[in-house]
Amino acid sequence: xxxxxxxxxxxxxxxxxxxxxxxxxxxxxxxxxxxxxxxxxxxxxxxxxxxxxxxxxxxxxxxxxxxxxxxxxxxxxxxxxxxxxxxxxxxxxxxxxxxxxxxxxxxxxxxxxxxxxxxxxxxxxxxxxx
Amino acid sequence: xxxxxxxxxxxxxxxxxxxxxxxxxxxxxxxxxxxxxxxxxxxxxxxxxxxxxxxxxxxxxxxxxxxxxxxxxxxxxxxxxxxxxxxxxxxxxxxxxxxxxxxxxxxxxxxxxxxxxxxxxxxxxxxxxxxxxxxxxxxxxxxxxx
Numbered sequence: 710x711x712x713x714x715x716x717x718x719x720x721x722x723x724x725x726x727x728x729x730x731x732x733x734x735x736x737x738x739x740x741x742x743x744x745x746x747x748x749x750x751x752x753x754x755x756x757x758x759x760x761x762x763x764x765x766x767x768x769x770x771x772x773x774x775x776x777x778x779x780x781x782x783x784x785x786x787x788x789x790x791x792x793x794x795x796x797x798x799x800x801x802x803x804x805x806x807x808x809x810x811x812x813x814x815x816x817x818x819x820x821x822x823x824x825x826x827x828x829x830x831x832x833x834x835x836x837x838x839x
Numbered sequence: 840x841x842x843x844x845x846x847x848x849x850x851x852x853x854x855x856x857x858x859x860x861x862x863x864x865x866x867x868x869x870x871x872x873x874x875x876x877x878x879x880x881x882x883x884x885x886x887x888x889x890x891x892x893x894x895x896x897x898x899x900x901x902x903x904x905x906x907x908x909x910x911x912x913x914x915x916x917x918x919x920x921x922x923x924x925x926x927x928x929x930x931x932x933x934x935x936x937x938x939x940x941x942x943x944x945x946x947x948x949x950x951x952x953x954x955x956x957x958x959x960x961x962x963x964x965x966x967x968x969x970x971x972x973x974x975x976x977x978x979x980x981x982x983x984x985x
Contacts, residue, residue, distance in 0.1 A: 721871055734862075734869035736903050760924050765870035765896040772895070777874050778886065779934065782895045786928040 710813040710836060716774035716803040721766055723758060723795050731762045758793035763819050763827045770801040771815055771832040783812075784833040793819075793826040803832070811837040842957040844950035846914040851945045856901035860937035863893045866900055883936075890936040898929050898974045902963045905943035906978060909961055915947060917959050918982050925958075925981035933971040940968040948977070957982040 710716075728742045737759055740747040748756040764787050775781040793799060803817035813834045819827035860880070867877035872894055875882035883891045893900075910917060935941060942965065949960040963976040 727869070730869045734866040735899055737899075761896070761899050761927070762870065764927060765894070768894065768896045769870060769872060779874075779876070779892055779895050782931060784928070784930045785895070786926070788926045789924055 710775070710805050710808045710815075710834070712805055712808055714805040714808075716770060716805070716815055716817075719766060719770035719773065719801040720798055721801075722798045723762075723793075725795050727762075727795055728756055728758055731759050735759065735761065737761070753792070755794060758795060758826075760789040760793075760827075763789070763793050763799070764830075766799060766801050767817050767819055767827055767830050767832070770803060771817060771834060774803065774815070775813070775834040775836060781834045781836070782832065783835050785830065787827050787830040789826070790828045791821075791824045791826045793821050797821050799826070803830075806831070808836070811835060842950055842952045843916050846912065846916070846947050847950050849912070849914060849947045851905060851909050851912070853942045853944045854905035856904055856941045856943070858893060858897075858901065858935055858937055858939045858941060860891050862900070863891055863897060863937055866897050867894050870894065870896065888934065888936055890938050893935040893937075895929065895931055895974075897935060898931075898965065898976060901935070901941045902943050902965060902974070902976055905945045905963055906961060906976075909945040909947065910980070915950075915959065917957070917980065921983045922959075922980050923983075924978070926977075926979035928977040930975045931973070932975075933967060933969075933973050935967065935973050939973075941965050941973060942967075955984065 745756045803815040806814045815832045817830040948962045959980045961978045965974045
């Protein structure tokens with residue numbers, strides 16, 4: 710990895726029931742994620758994806774870019790912006806901001822329909838891990 | 840209205856979580872992981888892990904039992920109905936593997952106000968059964984209309 714490189718794009722379309730599986734896996738059963746009626750009652754267009762699910766995709770894209778070993782990911786900082794929806798494609802892209810001394814820092818974004826759902830994400834990767 | 844920052848510095852008792860192999864698999868499938876190390880013991884050991892490792896973001900699973908009580912703590916006085924999870928950072932140390940017993944403590948790092956919004960920052964520190972730090976999390980929750 711060298712400065713300015715793009716990491717391979719990750720494209721995922723979470724299905725209708727993904728928020729339910731992620732709720733079970735994570736233990737976060739907030740009804741805004743799993744109950745479309747409740748979500749509408751509190752002013753959302755529908756049930757929305759868990760922000761930490763999106764962060765999980767950002768982590769996945771960065772780990773994959775550095776060879777797939779989970780030990781490569783040393784730090785991940787994100788800001789949650791906008792709402793992710795089930796049944797619409799999410800694209801995770803990243804650019805290497807700096808690289809050297811066996812480490813790389815990657816600026817990463819997760820978008821859905823042109824809206825950033827995760828912005829200013831910064832991943833620090835250990836390149837000597839493999 | 841200024842935020843009440845009197846809970847700043849408050850810490851919460853350790854929460855213990857025993858990591859199960861099938862729970863790692865359930866989490867890994869939910870986020871679409873395909874690397875066999877997350878599902879297959881032989882693949883994990885071949886890659887140099889003691890046991891099946893957890894994906895890094897599995898940190899949310901074992902940290903939740905410590906973070907939950909901190910968010911709802913009456914001293915913190917966070918208006919949950921107007922709260923959004925604004926930002927998150929994890930810094931990873933020793934990998935977490937099936938069979939590990941992870942102990943997580945939470946501290947209220949900061950409570951402040953900016954542009955009429957309340958910022959509530961919590962830090963979690965998770966260690967394994969050998970006392971090695973596995974992850975340090977910084978959770979920023981933003982409350983509108985403070």
